Amino acid sequence: MFEKSDNKRGDSVIRETFRKQGFRILLSLSAILLLSVGCSKGEANKKLYVYNWSEYMPDEVIAEFEKETGIDVVYDVYSSNEEMYAKIKAGGGGYDIAFPSSDYAKIMIGEGMLQKVDRSKLDNMKHLDPDFLAKMTFDPQHDYAVPYAMGAVGIAVNTKYVKDFPRSFDIFKMEKYKNRMTLLDDMREIISSALLIHGYDQGSTDPEALRKAKEEALAWKKNILRFDSEGFGKAFASEEYWVAHGYAENINSELSDEQKKHFVYFIPEKGAMMAIDSMVLLKDAKNVEAAHRFMNFIMRPEVYVKIVEHFNMPSINVEARKLKSIPDLYPIEELKRATVLEDIGDAVQVHNKIWEEIKLAR
Known part of the structure; x- marks a missing residue:
C-alpha cells in the first residue's frame, strides 16, 4: 500500500514515463510507416x-x-x-x-x-x-x-517466273499469272487499298466509292488462286505462288539464300496500307x-x-x-507513301457487307 503523498508523486512519474515512451513509440511507428511506404514504392518500381x-x-x-x-x-x-x-x-x-x-x-x-x-x-x-x-x-x-x-503490306514477286510487272496492285490484273497469285484474306487491307487507289478515304461509305472499290477487288480476285493470310509465306517459298500480297518479313524468313536471288518485294505506288x-x-x-x-x-x-x-x-x-x-x-522511302490503317468506326459494317459480296462472287 502506498502512502498518499507517494502516490501523487508516483502518478506523476508514470505519466511522464508514458509520455516519453509514447513519443518514442510514435516516432518508431512513423519511421516504420515511412519505410514501409518507401519499400512498397521501391518494390512496385522493381x-x-x-x-x-x-x-x-x-x-x-x-x-x-x-x-x-x-x-x-x-x-x-x-x-x-x-x-x-x-x-x-x-x-x-x-x-x-x-x-x-x-x-x-x-x-x-x-x-x-x-x-x-x-x-x-x-x-x-x-x-x-x-x-x-x-x-x-x-x-x-x-x-x-x-x-x-512499323511495316506495310506489300507485294512479293518471284522474278524467276514473273517478268516486266507493274509495281502496283495492277499486277493482280495480269491474266497470264492466273492462279499463281494470292491476296491477304483481310477485309480491311483489301477494301481500304481499293478505296485509296480510287482516291477515297479508307473509311468511306459513299456508294460510288464502294462500287469502284468492289469492282477493283473483283478484278484482282479473278486471277488469284485464293485469299490467304496464313500460309502465303510458305506457299511463296514452295513456288505455289509467284506473286504474294503480304508481309515482307513473313515471306523472307521462309526463303533459302538461293530463292532470295529471285525475290523482289515492293510497296505498291497507290493503295498500300501500313501499321x-x-x-x-x-x-x-x-x-x-x-x-x-x-x-x-x-x-x-x-x-x-x-x-x-x-x-x-x-x-x-x-x-x-x-x-x-x-x-x-x-x-524506307517506299514505306513513306503508305497509309496508316486506322479505326473506321461504323463504316466497318458497310465494308463487311461489300467484303462478303467479294468473297462469294464467282
Whole structure:
C-alpha cells in the first residue's frame, strides 16, 4: 500500500514515463510507416507488367533492360488486337504497357483506356523519324502512343517466273499469272487499298466509292488462286505462288539464300496500307516510372537496332538505321507513301457487307 503523498508523486512519474515512451513509440511507428511506404514504392518500381504480341521482342532486349535497371519484367503475350483489347477492357491482367496497332490505339484513346505519357521522361523520342510520326494522326501530339514498330503490306514477286510487272496492285490484273497469285484474306487491307487507289478515304461509305472499290477487288480476285493470310509465306517459298500480297518479313524468313536471288518485294505506288504498333501506358498502370524507363530504353538506338535486325523490319528510329548491319527488305522511302490503317468506326459494317459480296462472287 502506498502512502498518499507517494502516490501523487508516483502518478506523476508514470505519466511522464508514458509520455516519453509514447513519443518514442510514435516516432518508431512513423519511421516504420515511412519505410514501409518507401519499400512498397521501391518494390512496385522493381516490377513491370508488359502485354505484347507473341514473339515481338527479342529475349536479349528484355534481359538487358532487367540487368541494367534491376526491374523485373513480367511478360505476357497475345495473338491479336481483339484479344488484347477484350482482356484489358474487362479489367484483366494488371498490365502497365501494351502494344496496340494504330487502329486499336485510336479506339483505346477514345475510350479512355490509356493515360498520357510523360514526354520529359522519353528523351529518346528525338531519334524517331518525323515523317512517320506525322502519319500518326490518331494521336497527333503523341500524348499516348510511343511508336514501337512499323511495316506495310506489300507485294512479293518471284522474278524467276514473273517478268516486266507493274509495281502496283495492277499486277493482280495480269491474266497470264492466273492462279499463281494470292491476296491477304483481310477485309480491311483489301477494301481500304481499293478505296485509296480510287482516291477515297479508307473509311468511306459513299456508294460510288464502294462500287469502284468492289469492282477493283473483283478484278484482282479473278486471277488469284485464293485469299490467304496464313500460309502465303510458305506457299511463296514452295513456288505455289509467284506473286504474294503480304508481309515482307513473313515471306523472307521462309526463303533459302538461293530463292532470295529471285525475290523482289515492293510497296505498291497507290493503295498500300501500313501499321504502326505503339507502346501505350494503360490507365490503371501501377508501375508508371518503370514503364517510362522501359519505353525510353527501347528507343535507345543501340537497343532498337537489335529489335529491327532480329525481325528484319524497317526502323522507325533514324539513328538505329545507321547502326543496322543487314539490308532492308525494301527501301524506307517506299514505306513513306503508305497509309496508316486506322479505326473506321461504323463504316466497318458497310465494308463487311461489300467484303462478303467479294468473297462469294464467282
